[in-house]
Amino acid sequence: MITSNEYRQRLSKMRRNIYMDGKLVDRNHPRLQGAINILSKTYDIIHDPEFQQYEDILTATSHLTGQKINRFNNVHRSMTDLMSKQKMTRLICHQVGGCVARCMGIDSINAYSVVCFLTDQKYGTEYYKRFEKWLKKFQETDDVACCAQTDVKGNRKWRPYQQKDPDLYLRIIERKSDGIIVRGAKVHNSFAPAAEWINVLPTRALTADDKDWAVAFTVPADAEGVKQIVSAFTYDEREGSPGPWGGADSMTVFDDVFIPWEHVFLCGENDMGGYMALTFALFHRHSYTGCKPAMTDVLTGATALMAEINGIEKEQHVREKISELVCTSELCYGTGIAAAINGYRSPSGTWVPDIMYCNVSRRHAGINIYHEYDILADVAGGMPATLPRYGDWIHEETKPFIEKYMARNPDVDVHDVLKAFAWVQDMSCSEGAGVMQYAGVHGGGSPRMEQIAIMGAYNLENIKNIARRLAGIKTGKRYTFDRLGNILGSQ
């Protein structure tokens, strides 16, 4: 396993293909450092003596080589693997105060591991062998992968083949003896400018008319023809605080990019394309059962700190609001554990989480996100929105006034009051906070998609049978089920 210095050196050697605000920039651009610092944490924490006790959670044993690897590059082989990933995610999110970002890599490799195997079984292809060969190297080099799933999608109601411009979903434009050429663009690709690989997979169910859009592959993030148009932010550096953290998301353009066959993991099998999209979403929603509770923990800590600074921590309404936050985080986390326990082993040997618990958890987190910020804003008061700038804290004329008038709870030093408000401003009332709020709603799929997944998996007829029996009603079609909810027959 490499160090964060080695990771940064690798990034500095990558081809320039990052466009930011009208300029072509290197990966050492200051605005990208917040994202790079977060990913660096996923390397540093493994070598940090303070976190030695979490070694089993932070690392895993590769099922391909038997070597110890960073868990972010692991394929889950058991329920314990999945639960350790959830714990690791919560742990590292606590360290960086937000999204840990490397989940995109682990969730995409797990989706590949399930679907490539099944595709080979159905179509006699050899995607799984190729995937394993690439994965072995990827684990050895300890690289970072992001995931490009979301297509730009044009008119939302039209399928890929129905769009006026066929490039609105990424597609295969040529099949050659040594590989394929792809064209299109993927959006919202989190941390793509800080990753070495982009793992690409479809975004939706695909029909027989959509075969050219049924494509999955991995590609170096700086490959010829790959252009990243990036929106990034890095919070200000503050004395004594870790970081600075930040984020970066890319609209990734594939301008006729050549992908050699050894990196192609699906090519034209439209039914498996849809399955790949759903499988990635499932693993990703399970990752949210680790990161979302962590984000809520951070918001809960911030709310409690604001209450202390304002001298209102013992007020009943504050305690009730904090308990609401705790219910959100622990329900999401608990359903993540349930998803791992109720998971199953796919034919490739990968442990897959339960669909119902993953989606219920993710949806619960998504619909609560703005309410959580609402609680923090309520308890903090308006200061995070209008806090005087740092220059005024230290300017000789304004400093005495700021120190006099920013004082609140006498037990808290006024400089700590300022720092706490500045941090809460970053996390709840800033460019980055806005991104995190939208991520809370849409990351892993819009709320409607989770609802569809929940209703697809939920056995409503079984529940209706219970209601009929309790109400003494005999009319209507009745299904019989086994104890696992499989339909045995109808009458």
Ligand SMILES: Cc1cc2nc3c(=O)[nH]c(=O)nc-3n(C[C@H](O)[C@H](O)[C@H](O)COP(=O)(O)OP(=O)(O)OC[C@H]3O[C@@H](n4cnc5c(N)ncnc54)[C@H](O)[C@@H]3O)c2cc1C
């Ligand atoms: C901060 C952030 C980070 C992200 N990171 C990544 C990433 O790293 N990689 C990645 O691949 N994706 C990423 N995503 C993308 C995320 O998965 C999508 O935002 C999500 O799937 C919604 O897609 P969309 O943004 O295109 O919205 P849309 O799909 O346009 O949704 C807008 C509305 O339209 C509705 N809608 C859409 N289609 C239909 C239809 N056919 N019929 C009826 N209603 C419809 C939706 O339900 C929703 O209400 C990220 C998103 C955010 C905000």
